[in-house]
Amino acid sequence: MKLRISRVAASLGVTVAVAAPLALLVYQSFLSDPFFDPRATLGLEAYQYVLTSGDFHRAFLSSFAVSFGMTAIALPLGSLLGFLVARTDLPGKHWLEPWLLVPVFLSPVVLAFGYVVAVGPVGFFSLWTKALVGTVPWNLYSIAGLIVIAGLTHVPHVFIYVSAALRGLDPAVEEAARVTGAGPWRIAFSVSLPLVRPAILFSGALVFLLGFELFGLPLVLGDPAGLLVLTTYLYKLTNLLGVPSYQLMAVVAVSIVAITFPLVYFQRRMVGAAARYAVIGGKGRAFRPLPLGPLRWPMLAIVILWLLSVVALPLAGIALRSVVRNWGEGVALAEVLTLDHFRGLLQYPNLVRGIANTLAIGVLGGALAVAVYALIALSAHRAKGIWPAWLDYLSLVPRALPGLVVGLAFFWLFLFVKPIAPLRTTLFSLWLAYSVVWLAYGLKLITATLMQVAPDLEDAARVTGAGPARIARDVTLPLVRFGLIGSWLLIFMMFVREYSTGVYLLGPGTEVIGSLIVALWGTGALDLISALSVVEVVIVGAALLAALRLGVRLDA
Amino acid sequence: MPELVAEDIAKRLGENEILRGVSLRLERGEILALLGPSGSGKTTLLRSVAGLERPDRGRIAIGGKAIFDAAANLEIPAERRGLGLVFQSYAVWPHRTVFENVAYGLKLRRMPNGEIKTKVEGMLTRLGLKNLTGRYPHQLSGGQQQRVALARALAYGPPVLLLDEPLSNLDAKLREEARHWIRQIIKETHSAALYVTHDQTEALAIADRIMVLDQGIVQQEGTPEEIYARPACSFVAEFMGSNNRISATIAESDGRRARIAADGWSLWGELHGAKKAGDAATGVVRVESLRLADGGGDNRVRMPLKSASYLGERWEYLFALPGLELRVWGERALPPGEYWVAVPPDALWLF
Numbered sequence: 004m005k006l007r008i009s010r011v012a013a014s015l016g017v018t019v020a021v022a023a024p025l026a027l028l029v030y031q032s033f034l035s036d037p038f039f040d041p042r043a044t045l046g047l048e049a050y051q052y053v054l055t056s057g058d059f060h061r062a063f064l065s066s067f068a069v070s071f072g073m074t075a076i077a078l079p080l081g082s083l084l085g086f087l088v089a090r091t092d093l094p095g096k097h098w099l100e101p102w103l104l105v106p107v108f109l110s111p112v113v114l115a116f117g118y119v120v121a122v123g124p125v126g127f128f129s130l131w132t133k134a135l136v137g138t139v140p141w142n143l144y145s146i147a148g149l150i151v152i153a154g155l156t157h158v159p160h161v162f163i164y165v166s167a168a169l170r171g172l173d174p175a176v177e178e179a180a181r182v183t184g185a186g187p188w189r190i191a192f193s194v195s196l197p198l199v200r201p202a203i204l205f206s207g208a209l210v211f212l213l214g215f216e217l218f219g220l221p222l223v224l225g226d227p228a229g230l231l232v233l234t235t236y237l238y239k240l241t242n243l244l245g246v247p248s249y250q251l252m253a254v255v256a257v258s259i260v261a262i263t264f265p266l267v268y269f270q271r272r273m274v275g276a277a278a279r280y281a282v283i284g285g286k287g288r289a290f291r292p293l294p295l296g297p298l299r300w301p302m303l304a305i306v307i308l309w310l311l312s313v314v315a316l317p318l319a320g321i322a323l324r325s326v327v328r329n330w331g332e333g334v335a336l337a338e339v340l341t342l343d344h345f346r347g348l349l350q351y352p353n354l355v356r357g358i359a360n361t362l363a364i365g366v367l368g369g370a371l372a373v374a375v376y377a378l379i380a381l382s383a384h385r386a387k388g389i390w391p392a393w394l395d396y397l398s399l400v401p402r403a404l405p406g407l408v409v410g411l412a413f414f415w416l417f418l419f420v421k422p423i424a425p426l427r428t429t430l431f432s433l434w435l436a437y438s439v440v441w442l443a444y445g446l447k448l449i450t451a452t453l454m455q456v457a458p459d460l461e462d463a464a465r466v467t468g469a470g471p472a473r474i475a476r477d478v479t480l481p482l483v484r485f486g487l488i489g490s491w492l493l494i495f496m497m498f499v500r501e502y503s504t505g506v507y508l509l510g511p512g513t514e515v516i517g518s519l520i521v522a523l524w525g526t527g528a529l530d531l532i533s534a535l536s537v538v539e540v541v542i543v544g545a546a547l548l549a550a551l552r553l554g555v556r557l558d559a
Numbered sequence: 560m561p562e563l564v565a566e567d568i569a570k571r572l573g574e575n576e577i578l579r580g581v582s583l584r585l586e587r588g589e590i591l592a593l594l595g596p597s598g599s600g601k602t603t604l605l606r607s608v609a610g611l612e613r614p615d616r617g618r619i620a621i622g623g624k625a626i627f628d629a630a631a632n633l634e635i636p637a638e639r640r641g642l643g644l645v646f647q648s649y650a651v652w653p654h655r656t657v658f659e660n661v662a663y664g665l666k667l668r669r670m671p672n673g674e675i676k677t678k679v680e681g682m683l684t685r686l687g688l689k690n691l692t693g694r695y696p697h698q699l700s701g702g703q704q705q706r707v708a709l710a711r712a713l714a715y716g717p718p719v720l721l722l723d724e725p726l727s728n729l730d731a732k733l734r735e736e737a738r739h740w741i742r743q744i745i746k747e748t749h750s751a752a753l754y755v756t757h758d759q760t761e762a763l764a765i766a767d768r769i770m771v772l773d774q775g776i777v778q779q780e781g782t783p784e785e786i787y788a789r790p791a792c793s794f795v796a797e798f799m800g801s802n803n804r805i806s807a808t809i810a811e812s813d814g815r816r817a818r819i820a821a822d823g824w825s826l827w828g829e830l831h832g833a834k835k836a837g838d839a840a841t842g843v844v845r846v847e848s849l850r851l852a853d854g855g856g857d858n859r860v861r862m863p864l865k866s867a868s869y870l871g872e873r874w875e876y877l878f879a880l881p882g883l884e885l886r887v888w889g890e891r892a893l894p895p896g897e898y899w900v901a902v903p904p905d906a907l908w909l910f
């Protein structure tokens with residue numbers, strides 16, 4: 004009985020938290036003025052304005068080109084990486100494996116900034132290269148630069164799904180091809196990868212979708228070249244017009260959602276298709292990885308090169324930039340070393356608060372979010388009927404909403420709904436927006452954890468006489484304690500690296516490192532940005548090490 | 560020249576010695592069954608020959624050409640050994656049609672398309688799959704998938720065919736039929752076959768020669784008749800057929816024959832191995848060797864009937880004395896009472 008009540012409460016709560024911001028966005032997009040303005044009337048003027056604007060068209064095309072280009076890079080590389088790690092005798096792969104997922108936990112805005120200071124026009128590596136060969140043979144500030152970096156940093160998103168699918172494959176189907184006379188590449192292209200096609204399509208759709216939601220990378224890398232994508236167009240709209248034009252922002256947000264929603268739906272369909280294809284079998288005999296032969300070392304070199312370019316290069320850039328007074332042509336590194344930037348952080352109360360808030364929202368907010376996700380997941384756990392299906396679809400909605408858009412919607416909601424207005428300047432508003440943005444990820448983590456409890460254990464309690472709530476409290480939750488701690492660590496990292504969701508909610512009391520970096524980027528305060536970035540990377544890095552030590556699976 | 564020679568193959572995984580020096584020879588066109596209980600190392604040996612597992616010790620040659628030699632650190636990869644392998648799980652490729660599955664090996668060998676078509680269709684016709692060429696594996700029954708797996712392995716004419724319990728996933732009826740046609744097909748294609756199974760009936764029916772493996776060691780090798788009728792050790796004796804097992808002490812021995820005895824009974828049997836009076840021994844006698852006799856005589860024991868069960872084509876009686884339990888087959892129901900059981904001395908093996 005108690006569970007039924009909690010199920011109703013959970014379903015109402017989640018529905019409101021997901022639907023309210025979306026509804027407000029859609030409503031606002033059909034108004035002529037901001038929704039709180041008494042003069043606002045219903046109409047399509049905003050759509051007319053945006054959809055006929057040249058800037059919007061260019062932003063749309065750029066977004067499309069970036070999505071397409073980065074998918075074209077991430078999909079083959081991620082699939083290759085998945086095959087190499089899951090199936091072959093790539094040297095040192097067990098040692099390498101945790102590193103392959105690191106880019107997922109790095110904030111894109113930090114990475115973007117790292118690329119600027121490492122390989123931008125006057126970046127460290129650019130100038131060192133110039134000193135060697137006389138010129139900088141690349142241009143970071145171009146759509147090509149943006150596509151390459153977005154593509155390389157999204158390789159793990161493909162790798163996670165493809166390697167997991169490959170691991171579920173019966174090795175005998177590959178061995179059969181081997182005995183028949185096929186070498187490793189032949190096997191990859193004629194057997195392994197075709198058999199995990201649903202996972203490849205799924206992750207391709209995911210990367211394409213994430214392309215439309217990119218914000219940090221185009222903001223930092225596209226800006227100097229005057230390149231706008233949909234999200235940065237939304238962000239700059241106020242500046243472009245000089246007045247806050249809520250209805251236009253809403254139209255852009257709705258347009259983004261109109262593109263991402265079908266993609267999310269398509270992805271959902273792919274998950275169903277995957278089950279039909281599965282060749283899960285074998286007796287768990289430890290199979291012998293496919294020998295790569297002479298290609299072992301070249302393949303390792305490719306993997307390491309990729310890792311260096313997406314982790315080492317930007318992080319080295321940030322670390323260096325945070326300890327030099329200034330940097331440019333003719334500056335000798337040894338003469339400009341300093342720790343002033345870190346001391347500088349302490350002189351700005353809002354930055355200090357930002358760091359404290361980031362930790363608070365990660366530690367406490369993360370724990371609270373895990374508790375809420377666990378309640379929601381438990382109310383659907385092994386339940387049949389309409390509620391799990393509804394929850395499944397509901398949790399898809401935020402996946403189609405870029406953090407920037409969710410943050411905007413919640414900002415308006417807190418302006419609009421008087422009873423909750425006082426909460427706008429507290430961390431609660433930010434926590435709510437974060438929790439909605441990461442709803443699907445969190446639910447997936449917790450659901451997977453709950454599923455590890457053998458149904459028999461729960462049924463045994465039921466037969467003994469325990470009701471569903473008691474089973475959850477006495478059997479399921481104690482058994483998944485460790486899994487919940489792992490989920491909390493992962494959510495902690497996601498909340499710490501989050502930046503776009505906080506952009507519109509940024510105000511006194513709600514500063515976090517991510518949104519502060521975005522705001523500072525507009526002012527060009529590179530010293531502070533680099534110091535803040537280092538702080539963020541150190542926090543995430545510590546959590547990552549803790550997670551690895553505890554054996555938490557990062558590829559959830 | 561033998562088609563396949565493996566010498567002194569040894570493999571350990573951690574503490575577990577899976578193979579401890581196994582040697583085998585396979586002549587051209589011959590079917591050799593590798594028979595043993597589950598966990599005896601059959602699959603490991605087969606996979607070592609295929610190149611999917613690397614033994615720690617030993618040599619393997621095909622058609623006189625070395626493909627593996629641990630001492631010389633020679634290991635030809637599986638894809639260049641040119642063998643055929645039928646997996647226990649079939650491992651047919653679910654994303655390829657029956658035709659594409661079977662044609663794959665020929666494609667890799669760059670055979671022209673026309674020839675591939677003739678060859679694959681010939682193979683499929685022979686295996687009764689002619690009407691299924693365009694189907695995908697999930698549209699086939701288990702028995703049909705099994706045939707596809709066999710066709711795929713045979714298509715490119717490998718000199719040696721390796722089969723790992725190919726019938727174990729079929730139901731009993733299909734399995735009995737399959738024994739006949741599998742042997743026939745292998746014989747028709749003149750390929751030599753190494754056939755792994757844990758089912759003695761299957762091994763007896765299909766193989767020209769049987770090698771019994773236990774705990775990574777070859778226990779006995781010979782024709783099916785030899786293995787069944789003249790087992791070399793108690794393991795082989797008990798592994799084959801339906802048996803009565805008697806634990807007793809040797810009462811007297813002439814080196815070739817010996818007598819075991821206990822309270823109220825005494826039996827002569829053939830002695831395997833050096834045993835003298837007073838030694839403990841294990842007697843094994845096939846159920847079908849025992850008869851009921853009308854009265855006393857040489858090597859007969861009078862025993863009370865404990866129970867009788869009806870098995871359809873015959874009855875099985877269970878007789879028991881202290882230290883001696885015998886199962887005997889007969890044609891009719893028996894009333895309770897005492898009966899004479901005749902044990903032919905050459906059918907009782909003492910180990």
Ligand SMILES: Nc1ncnc2c1ncn2[C@@H]1O[C@H](COP(=O)(O)OP(=O)(O)O)[C@@H](O)[C@H]1O
Binds near residue numbers: 288572577597602604
């Ligand atoms: N990867 C492995 N690691 C450890 N032991 C294994 C592994 N594979 C097989 N074994 C063990 O090796 C022994 C022989 O296995 P196998 O060759 O599959 O036997 P069979 O095919 O005769 O049943 C078994 O005891 C099995 O448990």
Ligand SMILES: [Mg+2]
Binds near residue numbers: 601602724
């Ligand atoms: Mg086996």
